[in-house]
Amino acid sequence: MSGVSRRAMLAGAAATTALLGLQPAAAAPLQAPGVYRYRLGDYRLTALYDGVWYLPIDDKFIRNAGGAEVNAALDAAFLPPSVLPISFTALLVDTGRRLVLIDTGTAGQITDTAGSLIANLAAAGVPPDRIDTILISHFHPDHIDGLKTKDGAKVFRHAEIWVPEPEWSFWMDDGNQSRASGAVLGYFRNARRIFHDIAKEVRRFRPGDEVAPGIVSVPAFGHTPGHTAFAIHSGGMSLLVMSDTVRNPYLFARHPDWQPLFDMDGPMAVAARRRMLDQAAADRMLVEAYHFPFPACGHIARTATGYELVPVEWSPL
Amino acid sequence: MSGVSRRAMLAGAAATTALLGLQPAAAAPLQAPGVYRYRLGDYRLTALYDGVWYLPIDDKFIRNAGGAEVNAALDAAFLPPSVLPISFTALLVDTGRRLVLIDTGTAGQITDTAGSLIANLAAAGVPPDRIDTILISHFHPDHIDGLKTKDGAKVFRHAEIWVPEPEWSFWMDDGNQSRASGAVLGYFRNARRIFHDIAKEVRRFRPGDEVAPGIVSVPAFGHTPGHTAFAIHSGGMSLLVMSDTVRNPYLFARHPDWQPLFDMDGPMAVAARRRMLDQAAADRMLVEAYHFPFPACGHIARTATGYELVPVEWSPL
Numbered sequence: 027m028s029g030v031s032r033r034a035m036l037a038g039a040a041a042t043t044a045l046l047g048l049q050p051a052a053a054a055p056l057q058a059p060g061v062y063r064y065r066l067g068d069y070r071l072t073a074l075y076d077g078v079w080y081l082p083i084d085d086k087f088i089r090n091a092g093g094a095e096v097n098a099a100l101d102a103a104f105l106p107p108s109v110l111p112i113s114f115t116a117l118l119v120d121t122g123r124r125l126v127l128i129d130t131g132t133a134g135q136i137t138d139t140a141g142s143l144i145a146n147l148a149a150a151g152v153p154p155d156r157i158d159t160i161l162i163s164h165f166h167p168d169h170i171d172g173l174k175t176k177d178g179a180k181v182f183r184h185a186e187i188w189v190p191e192p193e194w195s196f197w198m199d200d201g202n203q204s205r206a207s208g209a210v211l212g213y214f215r216n217a218r219r220i221f222h223d224i225a226k227e228v229r230r231f232r233p234g235d236e237v238a239p240g241i242v243s244v245p246a247f248g249h250t251p252g253h254t255a256f257a258i259h260s261g262g263m264s265l266l267v268m269s270d271t272v273r274n275p276y277l278f279a280r281h282p283d284w285q286p287l288f289d290m291d292g293p294m295a296v297a298a299r300r301r302m303l304d305q306a307a308a309d310r311m312l313v314e315a316y317h318f319p320f321p322a323c324g325h326i327a328r329t330a331t332g333y334e335l336v337p338v339e340w341s342p343l
Numbered sequence: 344m345s346g347v348s349r350r351a352m353l354a355g356a357a358a359t360t361a362l363l364g365l366q367p368a369a370a371a372p373l374q375a376p377g378v379y380r381y382r383l384g385d386y387r388l389t390a391l392y393d394g395v396w397y398l399p400i401d402d403k404f405i406r407n408a409g410g411a412e413v414n415a416a417l418d419a420a421f422l423p424p425s426v427l428p429i430s431f432t433a434l435l436v437d438t439g440r441r442l443v444l445i446d447t448g449t450a451g452q453i454t455d456t457a458g459s460l461i462a463n464l465a466a467a468g469v470p471p472d473r474i475d476t477i478l479i480s481h482f483h484p485d486h487i488d489g490l491k492t493k494d495g496a497k498v499f500r501h502a503e504i505w506v507p508e509p510e511w512s513f514w515m516d517d518g519n520q521s522r523a524s525g526a527v528l529g530y531f532r533n534a535r536r537i538f539h540d541i542a543k544e545v546r547r548f549r550p551g552d553e554v555a556p557g558i559v560s561v562p563a564f565g566h567t568p569g570h571t572a573f574a575i576h577s578g579g580m581s582l583l584v585m586s587d588t589v590r591n592p593y594l595f596a597r598h599p600d601w602q603p604l605f606d607m608d609g610p611m612a613v614a615a616r617r618r619m620l621d622q623a624a625a626d627r628m629l630v631e632a633y634h635f636p637f638p639a640c641g642h643i644a645r646t647a648t649g650y651e652l653v654p655v656e657w658s659p660l
Binding site (some may be wrong): 056057058059060061063075076077102103104105111113139142149150220264310319323324325327336337339340341342343 | 373374375376377378379380392394396413419420421422428430456459466467627636638640642644653654656657658659660
């Protein structure tokens with residue numbers, strides 16, 4: 027190695043340390059980049075970690091299961107009681123011609139322990155301006171907040187934004203908002219905060235449509251009225267992007283009938299969850315979901331009482 | 344953000360991209376850094392990924408199970424038949440006063456898909472010269488090769504190297520080597536290649552000894568004659584470093600009685616494996632193992648027929 031390239035490398039190492047917050051180990055305040063790459067046929071996928079929300083939950087969090095049952099499920103996963111870890115991982119799809127981002131993270135507007143998506147996108151070498159297409163699964167804040175900064179500026183300035191038509195119709199309807207209260211009213215207001223000044227640009231798709239080359243939207247209503255999953259196909263391979271159909275797998279894959287308060291129509295969400303888990307297990311599909319533990323990708327195995335997520339093994343490309 | 348700091352950040356981003364091999368996504372040839380940090384009491388731990396060896400295996404790979412059984416276990420983990428993924432993850436322990444590295448990776452001398460430990464150590468902000476202490480679990484090449492470059496130079500120039508006394512006695516004995524053949528003879532020769540010119544510096548510990556502050560060695564003989572695990576204790580928390588007692592969890596936690604050819608004394612290795620899995624499950628211990636999927640850390644749950652690794656959920660520090 028020449029002196030020059032060695033100096034360049036040391037400078038690079040120092041810059042890396044600074045940029046990624048990777049201090050010498052004695053200080054070591056921050057986690058390494060939450061970036062994981064994998065291939066799907068000719069497409070290159072990148073899991074982008076945004077963080078995790080440690081949500082305190084009470085006996086009423088699952089409509090049809092008691093607090094003791096839920097704590098037993100957390101305990102079986104070696105998790106502390108009465109706190110649900112809600113992990114956030116967005117998916118970047120590089121088709122070779124377009125960069126497509128599915129959902130956008132929390133932008134640090136939900137909890138202090140999330141909001142790293144843009145830093146992780148940078149660690150993956152992609153400035154936000156390079157994103158061509160954004161696909162939104164549904165309008166809950168943790169999926170759409172990343173579209174804007176806290177000050178209301180667009181984050182992905184050159185991206186076409188595509189949203190499910192029934193999701194738009196529901197959340198942007200003033201009559202629906204007038205009948206809402208509590209957290210749901212907050213979601214209505216937040217959707218307006220995000221979309222009010224870009225409404226004309228936002229493109230709407232019918233769930234079931236192909237929304238980008240090789241990316242087909244899949245209706246999965248129930249969690250919200252227009253909640254949508256996606257199937258990505260390339261080179262004879264497929265990935266099912268389950269969105270919020272299944273969230274923390276230790277609760278909702280193992281106990282697919284549980285109806286958390288997050289699911290606006292509990293029975294309809296259970297039907298979508300079971301339909302998708304059944305298909306993934308039967309077809310041995312590669313699956314991905316926004317709230318699975320990072321890198322949020324694996325397979326679904328059927329068990330005697332429910333389903334298990336079998337995570338992919340971290341590997342080089 | 345000022346113009347200057349913005350420029351610095353962009354320069355940093357470019358350097359990061361170059362250093363970590365993180366090309367813009369359109370090229371994207373390499374994986375993101377395999378670095379994961381977590382805390383144990385007052386200690387800071389860093390999992391450092393070295394890569395994975397996709398080892399073709401035949402009907403004789405497990406002495407006491409047939410190829411069909413092994414392929415069924417791979418299939419249950421959504422892995423292809425007749426290939427065992429052997430992941431390598433070393434553990435860096437920052438006690439606040441010392442940097443201790445447990446095992447050293449393959450140095451790219453075993454397979455093209457491994458050898459990234461030093462690059463990942465750099466991504467974690469730690470030059471090899473900063474390592475104070477190296478603990479070796481046993482003398483198989485994938486654990487000791489990282490001590491030297493291919494040219495025979497020391498990689499961790501300022502580190503004390505500690506090895507298990509019974510491991511040293513076995514592998515450095517000329518009589519034992521004279522009776523060896525095949526792969527095992529290769530291990531003897533490799534141990535001499537690594538240690539011949541640093542033998543006087545190498546320090547030996549008796550398994551059971553405390554080998555660094557809060558790090559106690561644990562005899563786990565069978566895989567090799569002096570194979571050693573470690574228990575790390577800090578601030579009332581403990582981590583069991585299982586070394587090679589359990590390797591790929593889908594084979595050897597689920598089927599603890601299986602005896603792969605790698606285990607020199609199969610029944611003794613099974614006894615060590617069961618003892619350690621039993622203790623980990625009963626005490627709900629945090630565990631780590633060199634060949635678990637990255638970040639190689641989790642808990643052990645007992646099942647009707649064996650054990651399951653429940654990986655830790657990736658989280659910020």
